[in-house]
Amino acid sequence: MIDSLHGILHGLMIAAQPINLLYTLVGVFIGTMISHLPGIGPSAGIALLIPITFGMNPTTALIMLAGIYYGCMYGGAVTAILINTPGDAAAVMTTLDGYPLARQGRAGAALSIAAVSSFIAGTLGVTALTFIAVPVAQLALRFGPTEYFALMVFALSTVSALTGDSLAKGLLSTSLGLAISTIGLDLQSGRSRFTMGIVDLQQGVSFLVVVVGIFALAEVARMAEGTLEGTMHSVRIKGRIWFTRQDWKEAFPAILRGWAVGFFCGAAPGLGGTISAMLSYVTEKHLSKTPEKFGRGAIEGVAGPEAAVNADTCGAFVHLLALGIPASGSTAVIMGAFIMYGIQPGPLLFQNQPDLVWGLIASMYVGNVMLLVLNLPLVGLFARVLYAPPGVLLVMILGIASVGVYSFETNPFMLYMALMFGVVGHFFRKLDIPKAPLIFGIILGGKIEQSLRQAMTISSGDAMVFLKSPLSASLLCLAAGMVALSFWAKRKSAATLQQAQEQARAQPVH
Amino acid sequence: MADWVLSVFVVTGALIYLRAAMNLERLQVGDALGPQVFPAIVAICMLCSGLMLAWETWRKQMISEHAAPPAPKPGEAAAHPAAGHRQHLVLVAMVAWTALYYVAFEPVGYILSTMIYLSALLFYFHRVNPLINLFYAAAFTTVAYLLFTNFLQVVLPSGIVQL
Numbered sequence: 001m002i003d004s005l006h007g008i009l010h011g012l013m014i015a016a017q018p019i020n021l022l023y024t025l026v027g028v029f030i031g032t033m034i035s036h037l038p039g040i041g042p043s044a045g046i047a048l049l050i051p052i053t054f055g056m057n058p059t060t061a062l063i064m065l066a067g068i069y070y071g072c073m074y075g076g077a078v079t080a081i082l083i084n085t086p087g088d089a090a091a092v093m094t095t096l097d098g099y100p101l102a103r104q105g106r107a108g109a110a111l112s113i114a115a116v117s118s119f120i121a122g123t124l125g126v127t128a129l130t131f132i133a134v135p136v137a138q139l140a141l142r143f144g145p146t147e148y149f150a151l152m153v154f155a156l157s158t159v160s161a162l163t164g165d166s167l168a169k170g171l172l173s174t175s176l177g178l179a180i181s182t183i184g185l186d187l188q189s190g191r192s193r194f195t196m197g198i199v200d201l202q203q204g205v206s207f208l209v210v211v212v213g214i215f216a217l218a219e220v221a222r223m224a225e226g227t228l229e230g231t232m233h234s235v236r237i238k239g240r241i242w243f244t245r246q247d248w249k250e251a252f253p254a255i256l257r258g259w260a261v262g263f264f265c266g267a268a269p270g271l272g273g274t275i276s277a278m279l280s281y282v283t284e285k286h287l288s289k290t291p292e293k294f295g296r297g298a299i300e301g302v303a304g305p306e307a308a309v310n311a312d313t314c315g316a317f318v319h320l321l322a323l324g325i326p327a328s329g330s331t332a333v334i335m336g337a338f339i340m341y342g343i344q345p346g347p348l349l350f351q352n353q354p355d356l357v358w359g360l361i362a363s364m365y366v367g368n369v370m371l372l373v374l375n376l377p378l379v380g381l382f383a384r385v386l387y388a389p390p391g392v393l394l395v396m397i398l399g400i401a402s403v404g405v406y407s408f409e410t411n412p413f414m415l416y417m418a419l420m421f422g423v424v425g426h427f428f429r430k431l432d433i434p435k436a437p438l439i440f441g442i443i444l445g446g447k448i449e450q451s452l453r454q455a456m457t458i459s460s461g462d463a464m465v466f467l468k469s470p471l472s473a474s475l476l477c478l479a480a481g482m483v484a485l486s487f488w489a490k491r492k493s494a495a496t497l498q499q500a501q502e503q504a505r506a507q508p509v510h
Numbered sequence: 511m512a513d514w515v516l517s518v519f520v521v522t523g524a525l526i527y528l529r530a531a532m533n534l535e536r537l538q539v540g541d542a543l544g545p546q547v548f549p550a551i552v553a554i555c556m557l558c559s560g561l562m563l564a565w566e567t568w569r570k571q572m573i574s575e576h577a578a579p580p581a582p583k584p585g586e587a588a589a590h591p592a593a594g595h596r597q598h599l600v601l602v603a604m605v606a607w608t609a610l611y612y613v614a615f616e617p618v619g620y621i622l623s624t625m626i627y628l629s630a631l632l633f634y635f636h637r638v639n640p641l642i643n644l645f646y647a648a649a650f651t652t653v654a655y656l657l658f659t660n661f662l663q664v665v666l667p668s669g670i671v672q673l
Binding site (some may be wrong): 030052054055166167168169171172174176178179182186188189191194195221224225227312385389390391392394395396398399400401403406407410412415416419421422426430431448449451453454456460461 | 512513516517520524527530535541542543544545548549552553555556558559560562563565567584597600601604607608609611612613614616620624627628631632634635636637641646647650651654657658659662663664665666
C-alpha cells in the first residue's frame with residue numbers, strides 16, 4: 001500500500017513533465033479521433049502509430065500509446081450513439097440505448113452521460129490498478145517457468161474459448177499465432193526454423209508487420225467494401241450536450257456497478273471490453289425496475305456499459321504490467337510495443353523500470369481528466385471526423401500503414417509481409433475468425449516455448465512437473481475447465497437456437 | 511461451405527507444419543525438448559482446431575437442415591450477386607495495385623510512387639474534382655515525407671527523384 005503510494009507520487013512527477021503531458025494529450029486526442037473513424041479500432045490505431053514513436057523516450061512513447069488505447073475506449077460511444085455503429089467492438093452495447101436516445105432528440109444527454117461514466121469508471125479503475133498491481137507483481141515474482149507456462153496456457157485457452165462464436169476458430173487463430181512465433185532462429189539451439197531459406201525471416205516475423213496487416217490493412221478492405229456499398233453514412237448532433245438531474249440519479253449506481261464488472265473482466269485474461277459491457281448491460285436490465293425501457297433509450301443502458309468498458313482497460317493493465325501477459329487484443333499490441341522498445345513487461349518491471357511503470361499509471365489519471373475536458377465541450381467538434389469522406393480516409397490509412405511499416409526496418413520485404421497479413425486479416429473477417437487470439441499467440445509464443453523448455457530442463461524431462469506445482473496444476477485445470485465450459489455453452493446455445501426455431505415453426509400463423 | 515473448405519485447409523496445413531517440425535534436426539546437446547517439440551505441439555493443436563471446425567460445421571448444417579430458414583431482418587435487402595462480384599474485383603485490384611506500389615517503392619522512390627499510388631486510389635474511391643484528389647495525394651506524401659525524414663530520422667528511398 002505504502003509502496004504503491006510512493007510509486008504513484010513518483011509517477012505523478014514523471015507524468016507532469018511537459019513532454020509527457022504533451023504526449024498524453026496527443027495520445028488521448030488521437031485515440032478519441034480514431035474511435036470516431038468507423039472501423040478503425042484501438043488495435044489498428046496503436047499499430048499504425050507505433051512507428052511514429054520509435055525516436056521517442058520509451059516512457060513517453062508508451063504514455064502516448066496507452067493514451068490512444070483508453071482514449072479510443074472513451075470515444076467509442078460517440079459513433080454508437082450518433083450512427084448506431086460502435087466506434088470499437090466494446091461499444092456495441094451502447095448502441096442499444098444510446099441510439100434510441102439520440103433518435104428521441106437526447107443525443108446530448110447520452111453523450112454527456114457516456115463521457116462522465118467513462119471518467120468516473122476510468123479514474124476509479126486507475127486507482128484500483130495503482131493499489132492492486134504491486135501485490136500481483138510481488139506474487140508473480142514467486143513464479144518459476146512451470147507456473148509461467150501454466151499461466152500463459154490459461155491466458156491462451158481463455159482467449160481462444162471466449163473470443164468469437166466458435167471455439168474451433170479461436171483455437172485455430174491461437175495456433176496460427178503460436179506457429180508464426182516459431183518462425184526464425186531458435187533462441188536455445190541457434191538453428192533456424194521454418195524460414196524457407198528467406199534471410200529476412202531469420203529474425204522472425206515482425207510483430208508490427210502482422211498487427212498492421214491484420215488490423216489496419218484488413219480494415220481498409222472493409223472500408224473499401226463499405227464505400228462501394230454506400231453504407232458509410234454520417235449524421236449530425238442536435239441539441240444541448242448535458243444530462244438532467246433525473247438522468248444522473250438513474251445513471252450513478254449503474255456507473256459504480258459497471259466499474260466493478262468492468263475492472264473484474266479486464267483483470268481476467270481474454271474476457272475483454274465487449275464481454276464486460278455485455279455483463280454490465282445484462283446486470284442493469286436485471287436490476288432495473290423498468291426493464292422494458294432497455295433497448296428503447298434507458299440512460300442506465302448507456303452509463304453501465306460505458307463505465308464497464310473504461311474500467312476494463314484499467315483491469316487489463318494489471319495483467320500487462322504485473323504479469324507480462326496481455327488481457328485483450330489491444331493490450332497485446334501495447335505489449336508488442338513494450339517488447340519492441342526492449343522492455344519486458346512483468347513483475348520485474350516495477351523494480352527495474354519504476355519511472356516507466358509509475359509514470360504510465362499516473363499518466364492515466366491525467367489522461368482521464370484530459371478526456372473529460374476534451375470530450376464534454378468538444379464532442380461536437382470531434383464528431384466532425386465522422387463526416388470525413390471514407391474514400392479519402394481509407395487511402396490515407398493505406399499511406400500511413402505503408403510508410404510506417406517500411407520505416408520499421410527500411411526493408412521492402414516488410415511491406416510484402418504486411419500486405420500478405422492484410423489479405424489474411426481480410427479472410428479472418430470474412431470467415432469470422434477472431435484476430436485477438438492470433439496476436440496473443442505471436443506475443444506469448446516465444447515466452448511459452450521458453451518456459452516449457454526451461455521447466456522440462458529443470459525437471460530432467462519429467463512432464464509431471466506441471467502437475468506437481470499446485471499453482472501450475474490449478475491453472476492448467478482452470479484452462480481445461482474454461483475450454484470445456486465454452487464448448488458446453490456454445491453447444492447449449494446452438495441447441496437453444498434450434499429449440500426456439502422449432503417453437504417458432506410450431507406457433508400457429510394468425 | 512466456406513467453413514468446410516477452411517477445415518480441410520487447416521488440417522492440410524497442420525499436417526505439413528507437423529511434418530516440417532518433425533524434420534527439424536534434433537541436437538545432441540542442449541535442452542531436453544529441442545527445437546521441434548513445441549512446433550509439434552502447436553501443429554497438433556492446429557490439427558485439433560481443424561477437426562473441431564469440421565465437426566462444428568457439420569453440427570450447424572444438421573441444425574439448419576431441421577430448422578426454418580431465418581427471416582431477413584427488416585430493411586435488409588439481399589445483396590445483388592453482381593455487386594458482390596464487383597466488390598471482389600475491386601479488392602483484388604487494390605491488392606495488386608498495392609503490391610505494385612511496394613515493388614516500385616525503392617526503385618522509383620517514396621515521393622513519386624506514393625503520389626501515383628494514392629492519386630489512383632483517390633480517383634476511384636473519392637470521385638470529386640481530380641485536382642482536389644491530386645492535392646490530397648501530394649499533401650499527404652509531402653507531410654509524411656517530412657515527418658519521417660526530419661522528425662523520425664528515417665531514410666525514405668529517393669529513387670529517381672533526387673531531393
